Each structure stands twice: as C-alpha cells, then as structure tokens.
Amino acid sequence: MDGNGRWAKERSLPRIEGHRRGVESVRAVVRTAGEAGVGFLTLYAFSQENWSRPRLEVQALMRLLGQFLKSEIRELQENNVQLHAIGNLDDLPGGVRRVLDGARRETSGNTGLRLILALSYGSRQEIVRAVRLMAAEAREGRLDPEKVDEACVAAHLYTKDYPDPDLLIRTSDEMRISNFLLWQISYAELVVTPVLWPDFGREHFLEALREYGRRHRRFGGI
Numbered sequence: 542m543d544g545n546g547r548w549a550k551e552r553s554l555p556r557i558e559g560h561r562r563g564v565e566s567v568r569a570v571v572r573t574a575g576e577a578g579v580g581f582l583t584l585y586a587f588s589q590e591n592w593s594r595p596r597l598e599v600q601a602l603m604r605l606l607g608q609f610l611k612s613e614i615r616e617l618q619e620n621n622v623q624l625h626a627i628g629n630l631d632d633l634p635g636g637v638r639r640v641l642d643g644a645r646r647e648t649s650g651n652t653g654l655r656l657i658l659a660l661s662y663g664s665r666q667e668i669v670r671a672v673r674l675m676a677a678e679a680r681e682g683r684l685d686p687e688k689v690d691e692a693c694v695a696a697h698l699y700t701k702d703y704p705d706p707d708l709l710i711r712t713s714d715e716m717r718i719s720n721f722l723l724w725q726i727s728y729a730e731l732v733v734t735p736v737l738w739p740d741f742g743r744e745h746f747l748e749a750l751r752e753y754g755r756r757h758r759r760f761g762g763i
C-alpha cells in the first residue's frame with residue numbers, strides 16, 4: 542500500500558493525512574475482497590524498514606493502526622472477516638499489540654475472508670527466522686537436515702497456514718517488491734498501478750482482479 546505520502550504532498554497536506562486517507566482505501570478493499578470471494582488478502586501495512594522513518598510519523602502510523610483495529614472490529618465481524626497478522630509483532634507498541642491480539646481472538650470464529658496484516662514485516666528477516674528455527678530443531682535432533690525441502694521451509698515461515706499469493710498488487714507505480722513475501726510470491730502475478738494508495742478503491746481492486754483473470758499462468762510449463 543504505497544503512495545500515501547505523495548498523495549498528501551500533491552495536496553500540500555501533512556503526510557499523516559495521506560495515511561489517514563489510506564485507511565479509507567483499506568476499508569474499501571477489504572469489503573470488496575470479501576464480496577468478490579477472495580480467500581486471503583495480505584496488506585503490507587508496516588515494514589520492518591518503516592521503523593527508520595521519523596519518530597513522529599512512526600507514532601502517527603501506530604496510532605492509526607490501533608484506532609483502525611478498534612473502529613473496524615464491528616465491520617470485520619459483520620463481514621465475517623477473520624483477522625491475522627504476520628511480522629515481528631513483538632516490536633509493536635504494547636497497546637497496539639493488545640488490540641491486535643483482541644481483534645484476532647474475537648474474529649477467530651469467522652469463516653469469510655482471511656485478512657492478514659503484515660506488521661513490522663520483512664521478508665528477509667522472516668527467512669532468517671525460519672532458518673534459525675530449523676537449525677535449532679536440527680541441533681535438538683528433531684529435524685533431519687537431509688529432509689529439509691520447500692515444504693519444510695514454507696512450514697517455518699509466518700505464512701505457514703496460508704497459500705502462496707496468486708496476485709500481488711503494487712500501487713503508486715513502484716517497480717519493486719520492497720522485501721515483501723519474497724519466498725511466497727515466486728509465481729504470483731504482478732499488477733502495478735500508478736494509482737496512489739489513498740485513491741485506490743473498489744473499482745481499482747476489481748480491475749486488478751479482472752487483469753489477473755486475463756493472465757495465462759504457466760508455472761514454468763508451456
């Protein structure tokens with residue numbers, strides 16, 4: 542979800558206004574994904590690298606995240622959305638962590654869209670963590686190094702319970718992945734749109750799904 546800062550700058554507004562408007566886009570996209578029958582939607586809300594932003598912007602983003610989780614819980618329930626999170630969640634401020642855990646618990650019985658928030662998430666860090674977990678299991682004799690295969694690696698990632706993404710949507714015209722689900726997107730279809738995240742809504746999401754529908758996926762075959 543990129544382009545909040547540029548959206549604000551174009552309007553001579555503070556960056557936080559872009560983030561605030563970005564929350565509206567999240568609302569619209571989550572609702573649309575649920576209606577469209579999408580099974581899993583992962584939103585890259587805050588990267589590991591985003592911690593390096595100015596302290597005030599980080600604080601504002603964390604405050605927005607906490608507010609979003611509180612204000613959206615009813616909407617999530619009404620739309621049968623099950624909330625999940627991936628990333629180094631221990632890095633989150635205590636208050637945010639608590640509302641997040643509460644929202645995950647409260648929505649755990651829902652059976653519709655799985656909404657996965659990537660928070661304090663970095664893909665390389667996730668892979669390093671998986672390697673460390675596997676090494677520890679091997680040391681304790683619980684994992685035979687010879688048995689390490691793709692499924693074993695995948696089972697040690699934060700995403701172990703989710704399928705690989707079929708589609709990756711990148712807003713604001715950036716042609717880079719920025720440390721997002723590097724392992725998992727091996728065969729994802731990419732849709733890059735110039736639309737800035739605060740302007741991205743229902744129609745843009747549906748258009749990305751239609752674009753996905755026009756792709757011929759060959760997975761290395763012919």
Ligand code: IPE
Nearest residue numbers: 542543544545546547586591
């Ligand atoms: C939102 O967009 C991404 C978040 C960290 C929430 P940016 O803040 O990266 O916006 P740009 O790239 O400055 O336009």
Ligand code: MG
Nearest residue numbers: 543544545546
């Ligand atoms: Mg950006």
